[in-house]
Amino acid sequence: MHSKGFNRTMRIWLYATYFILFAPIAVIIIMSFNKTPFGMLPFAFTLEWYELLFTGEALIESALLSLELSFAVALSAMLLGTAAALGVQYLPRRARSLFMAVNNVPIVIPWLVQAVALLLIFNMTGLGRSYTGMYLGNLIVVLPYCVMMAAARFHEADRAPEDAARLLGANRFKVFWDVTLPMLLPGVVAGGLMAFMVCFNAFAMQYFLAPFGVNTLPMEIFTMIRSGYKPDMNALSALLIIVTLAVVLLLNKLNRRPNALSNRQQPS
Numbered sequence: 001m002h003s004k005g006f007n008r009t010m011r012i013w014l015y016a017t018y019f020i021l022f023a024p025i026a027v028i029i030i031m032s033f034n035k036t037p038f039g040m041l042p043f044a045f046t047l048e049w050y051e052l053l054f055t056g057e058a059l060i061e062s063a064l065l066s067l068e069l070s071f072a073v074a075l076s077a078m079l080l081g082t083a084a085a086l087g088v089q090y091l092p093r094r095a096r097s098l099f100m101a102v103n104n105v106p107i108v109i110p111w112l113v114q115a116v117a118l119l120l121i122f123n124m125t126g127l128g129r130s131y132t133g134m135y136l137g138n139l140i141v142v143l144p145y146c147v148m149m150a151a152a153r154f155h156e157a158d159r160a161p162e163d164a165a166r167l168l169g170a171n172r173f174k175v176f177w178d179v180t181l182p183m184l185l186p187g188v189v190a191g192g193l194m195a196f197m198v199c200f201n202a203f204a205m206q207y208f209l210a211p212f213g214v215n216t217l218p219m220e221i222f223t224m225i226r227s228g229y230k231p232d233m234n235a236l237s238a239l240l241i242i243v244t245l246a247v248v249l250l251l252n253k254l255n256r257r258p259n260a261l262s263n264r265q266q267p268s
Contacts, residue, residue: 025241032234053232053239062220063236066200069216073138074196080139081146081195082188085154086180088147100151103144111141115208122209134209138199145198146191153187 035044053059088099106114115137122133161183165175181188203218210216215223221233 028234029238029241032231032238034231049231049235053235059217059220059232059236062215062217063240065214066217069135069138069206070196070199073135073142073199074192076139077143077146077195078188078192081143081191082150082184084143084147085150085184085187088151089154100148103147106141106144111202111204114141115204118205119208129209129211131211131214134206134211137205137209138202141202141205142195142198145194146188149187149191149194150184151187153184153190157183 030043032049033045033047034040035046035048084103088096091099118133118137118140119129122128122130122136127133161179162175165179170178201218203222206216206219207222210219217236224233
């Protein structure tokens with residue numbers, strides 16, 4: 001009886017946690033179809049805000065800029081993070097621990113402090129507020145995530161296939177391309193997705209390092225909120241949520257497929 005009561009209490013806490021996390025997301029999606037501009041009841045269905053979103057230019061241009069920036073930063077972070085995660089494996093244990101501790105520093109330090117520091121450095125070097133500075137600043141913020149994900153995957157993976165490939169005569173590049181990289185791919189992709197999401201939402205970095213007159217999506221939303229609430233932001237938020245859920249479901253499906261194939265190949 002005591003165990004059943006404890007399980008029921010934990011289940012209630014789980015449902016309450018999910019409700020707190022996802023209720024605001026559900027409200028945004030629902031209110032994006034509400035005719036009332038300020039998200040008030042009674043609810044009246046409309047697609048007016050989606051029409052306003054696609055006929056306007058500010059939010060769409062800012063969203064495209066954020067997507068391009070996030071994709072470029074995430075791709076660079078995946079390449080550099082994977083290389084760093086592989087390189088750190090050949091360091092002594094004490095040096096490896098020190099490197100991973102230093103790697104976590106950009107995550108711990110507040111983004112506001114990093115953005116101001118980078119802006120001062122870029123001003124001294126002549127780079128200033130520019131696309132290059134914004135790219136480098138966001139890359140510095142997200143790179144530790146890719147290093148951690150790839151290093152964790154490398155640490156947990158079975159290294160026996162690499163040794164077998166070397167014994168069969170494969171060179172280092174062949175071992176890396178055919179054995180090591182597929183082994184690290186889940187961690188590399190996870191780090192890339194994390195880098196993409198962090199860069200997309202890195203308001204402080206973009207606010208201090210973006211060129212004058214250039215607004216990413218977080219900056220544009222911040223400007224619009226200061227001047228007045230606009231319901232087309234709900235429509236854009238709903239679209240971003242739907243796209244994110246679609247990407248997560250696709251990744252889960254791709255992750256299940258190799259497991260299903262391996263299970264089929266096992267003898268019964």
